[in-house]
Amino acid sequence: MPRSNVIKKDTFHYQWSKSHKPVLNIRPGDRVHFEVNEVSSWQITEKSKVGDLMKMDSSKLYPLAGPVFVQGAEPGDALVVEVESVRPGNWGWTAIMPGLGLLEEFTTPELYIWNLRGTGRRAYANFVKRIPIPMNPFCGVLGVAPPEEGYFDVMPPGKHGGNMDIRHLTSGSRVLIPVWTEGALFSTTDVHAAQGDGEVCVSAIECPGEVTITFDLKKHANLETPCYYSKPLFGPRSGYFGTTGISPDLMEATKQALRAMITFLQENLEITREQAYMLCSVAGELRTHEIVDRPNWVVGMMMPRPLIKEDPAGRRKKPRS
Amino acid sequence: MPRSNVIKKDTFHYQWSKSHKPVLNIRPGDRVHFEVNEVSSWQITEKSKVGDLMKMDSSKLYPLAGPVFVQGAEPGDALVVEVESVRPGNWGWTAIMPGLGLLEEFTTPELYIWNLRGTGRRAYANFVKRIPIPMNPFCGVLGVAPPEEGYFDVMPPGKHGGNMDIRHLTSGSRVLIPVWTEGALFSTTDVHAAQGDGEVCVSAIECPGEVTITFDLKKHANLETPCYYSKPLFGPRSGYFGTTGISPDLMEATKQALRAMITFLQENLEITREQAYMLCSVAGELRTHEIVDRPNWVVGMMMPRPLIKEDPAGRRKKPRS
Numbered sequence: 170m171p172r173s174n175v176i177k178k179d180t181f182h183y184q185w186s187k188s189h190k191p192v193l194n195i196r197p198g199d200r201v202h203f204e205v206n207e208v209s210s211w212q213i214t215e216k217s218k219v220g221d222l223m224k225m226d227s228s229k230l231y232p233l234a235g236p237v238f239v240q241g242a243e244p245g246d247a248l249v250v251e252v253e254s255v256r257p258g259n260w261g262w263t264a265i266m267p268g269l270g271l272l273e274e275f276t277t278p279e280l281y282i283w284n285l286r287g288t289g290r291r292a293y294a295n296f297v298k299r300i301p302i303p304m305n306p307f308c309g310v311l312g313v314a315p316p317e318e319g320y321f322d323v324m325p326p327g328k329h330g331g332n333m334d335i336r337h338l339t340s341g342s343r344v345l346i347p348v349w350t351e352g353a354l355f356s357t358t359d360v361h362a363a364q365g366d367g368e369v370c371v372s373a374i375e376c377p378g379e380v381t382i383t384f385d386l387k388k389h390a391n392l393e394t395p396c397y398y399s400k401p402l403f404g405p406r407s408g409y410f411g412t413t414g415i416s417p418d419l420m421e422a423t424k425q426a427l428r429a430m431i432t433f434l435q436e437n438l439e440i441t442r443e444q445a446y447m448l449c450s451v452a453g454e455l456r457t458h459e460i461v462d463r464p465n466w467v468v469g470m471m472m473p474r475p476l477i478k479e480d481p482a483g484r485r486k487k488p489r490s
Numbered sequence: 491m492p493r494s495n496v497i498k499k500d501t502f503h504y505q506w507s508k509s510h511k512p513v514l515n516i517r518p519g520d521r522v523h524f525e526v527n528e529v530s531s532w533q534i535t536e537k538s539k540v541g542d543l544m545k546m547d548s549s550k551l552y553p554l555a556g557p558v559f560v561q562g563a564e565p566g567d568a569l570v571v572e573v574e575s576v577r578p579g580n581w582g583w584t585a586i587m588p589g590l591g592l593l594e595e596f597t598t599p600e601l602y603i604w605n606l607r608g609t610g611r612r613a614y615a616n617f618v619k620r621i622p623i624p625m626n627p628f629c630g631v632l633g634v635a636p637p638e639e640g641y642f643d644v645m646p647p648g649k650h651g652g653n654m655d656i657r658h659l660t661s662g663s664r665v666l667i668p669v670w671t672e673g674a675l676f677s678t679t680d681v682h683a684a685q686g687d688g689e690v691c692v693s694a695i696e697c698p699g700e701v702t703i704t705f706d707l708k709k710h711a712n713l714e715t716p717c718y719y720s721k722p723l724f725g726p727r728s729g730y731f732g733t734t735g736i737s738p739d740l741m742e743a744t745k746q747a748l749r750a751m752i753t754f755l756q757e758n759l760e761i762t763r764e765q766a767y768m769l770c771s772v773a774g775e776l777r778t779h780e781i782v783d784r785p786n787w788v789v790g791m792m793m794p795r796p797l798i799k800e801d802p803a804g805r806r807k808k809p810r811s
Contacts, residue, residue, distance in 0.1 A: 263768045271748060272767065279764045297765050300797060302773050363772050367791075369748055370771035419740035423781060427592060427690055443600045444618050446593065447584045450691035451684050452623050455778040457789075460744060468778075470688075476621060 235356025309359030556677025630680030
């Protein structure tokens with residue numbers, strides 16, 4: 170890989186904005202390697218104690234690796250993000266931060282530091298009492314610049330993707346993110362070594378990491394929210410195709426995700442909207458991907474990939490570099 | 491199996507009530523075979539047309555097979571429902587019924603009749619355009635008499651279980667339902683040959699069927715809502731343990747399910763509530779099991795079974811009969 174396609178860890182920005190200058194200019198088909206900083210910009214380290222949690226400067230959360238300018242990307246297109254690999258660093262943390270997280274009764278901060286050494290080999294990291302947690306690394310944040318002028322916090326995800334915390338976006342998955350500005354201006358951060366659907370206490374196994382992505386474009390995709398193909402587990406057509414709904418209201422987010430799936434199935438399978446609605450009822454799977462990134466929650470409607478026709482856009486292929 | 495442990499299809503009741511006389515009196519460890527009628531009491535048949543949908547008498551929905559009196563079951567206990575087999579009949583239906591279902595814009599009724607012959611062998615049934623839908627048979631309704639006096643519609647699920655529409659309750663799964671009255675008074679209905687998480691259009695593959703269940707008791711379980719062990723897929727300790735939240739508000743249902751899981755994990759793994767909360771965040775999976783049985787939605791918090799200690803209560807064993 171040419172050096173120019175590496176974004177080193179000394180190159181990052183805070184907040185989403187179409188005013189940020191790109192740090193890399195690539196063509197569709199190019200592969201980029203990202204060195205991703207720890208999500209608090211190293212305010213938490215492997216040696217941190219619980220008291221350090223409450224001293225954090227929140228303006229230093231979410232150091233974004235990027236932005237990457239993708240030639241030819243225009244509003245209305247989808248940026249195809251093929252996640253080739255996500256490698257966690259050798260430690261991580263999970264915390265209860267009172268005031269954040271789903272349950273208001275947890276008013277005492279708590280910090281757990283994970284030893285992730287060897288997890289590439291063992292596939293598990295130990296929680297308390299040696300409870301084995303399966304590793305499932307992915308990027309909590311994968312996004313592009315939003316359409317509006319200005320600077321926007323990373324915390325809430327939106328139609329630009331961002332902090333979606335979708336645990337299904339591991340290596341081997343493919344995400345389509347609507348493009349809102351010329352060049353898309355893609356950035357990523359927030360490597361999670363593992364996370365449940367929901368991320369209920371507000372943190373996953375937060376860790377630094379290295380991420381390799383190949384980019385492509387789907388022209389005129391006209392998506393309203395991101396959608397994804399999860400990693401095939403048993404053969405090339407297993408796994409899920411998922412649509413997302415993103416809203417402060419879970420019911421509204423669910424309806425958005427369902428409508429996006431119906432629209433997709435109608436075209437993909439050449440069936441009526443009514444048939445697509447029934448198909449979702451008998452075979453779709455509704456999950457709450459995250460319910461803590463205030464004020465927006467992400468709901469996924471997931472359809473087993475064997476039921477749909479594969480979309481050639483962004484299909485795994487040999488990257489140009 | 492003695493004839494007395496069969497509930498034939500001419501024996502059914504409508505509505506939940508602790509005033510219903512039991513049709514069978516069994517001991518923990520007994521196995522019961524249920525012949526389950528089609529969910530509209532055969533107002534829809536394999537020959538029905540879409541016009542028949544809107545003529546249905548709603549008082550004839552949900553013919554419940556039961557009630558079964560389980561000796562020794564008292565309020566505060568959990569009835570352990572070990573689902574041994576669920577066999578769909580040879581046809582089923584899925585419908586859009588305007589006014590029901592998640593999306594209000596579907597105002598035209600639609601009916602699809604499924605041919606389920608041979609699905610035990612093929613494992614798939616064909617939708618339009620021969621789209622293959624994997625068979626995943628389970629009972630939409632598994633419940634006991636609620637604590638209150640009176641007669642209650644089956645449509646909304648509640649702390650007595652009932653119309654939970656949890657697609658994970660296939661053969662090989664085990665459900666624990668809180669007991670609210672002496673003998674529990676268990677009934678079942680609404681066999682689904684397949685359903686997604688959510689059952690978004692308000693119907694699954696609705697079909698008649700035959701169901702075999704072995705019952706047990708977990709004394710003094712003190713559950714607030716049902717919980718379940720889904721079928722082990724790869725070895726005896728795979729699959730999920732799930733807790734449920736049941737509420738007209740998805741956020742509230744999610745919090746209920748999460749709190750129930752935290753309470754379970756605290757005791758099961760002998761960890762603190764804070765540790766249990768973090769464990770849910772890194773490894774739990776939030777799903778919307780049903781979002782159409784007004785006014786109550788069912789949210790599940792699912793934890794992979796390898797992470798927990800197995801509960802011996804209701805563990806698969808040789809049934810008495």
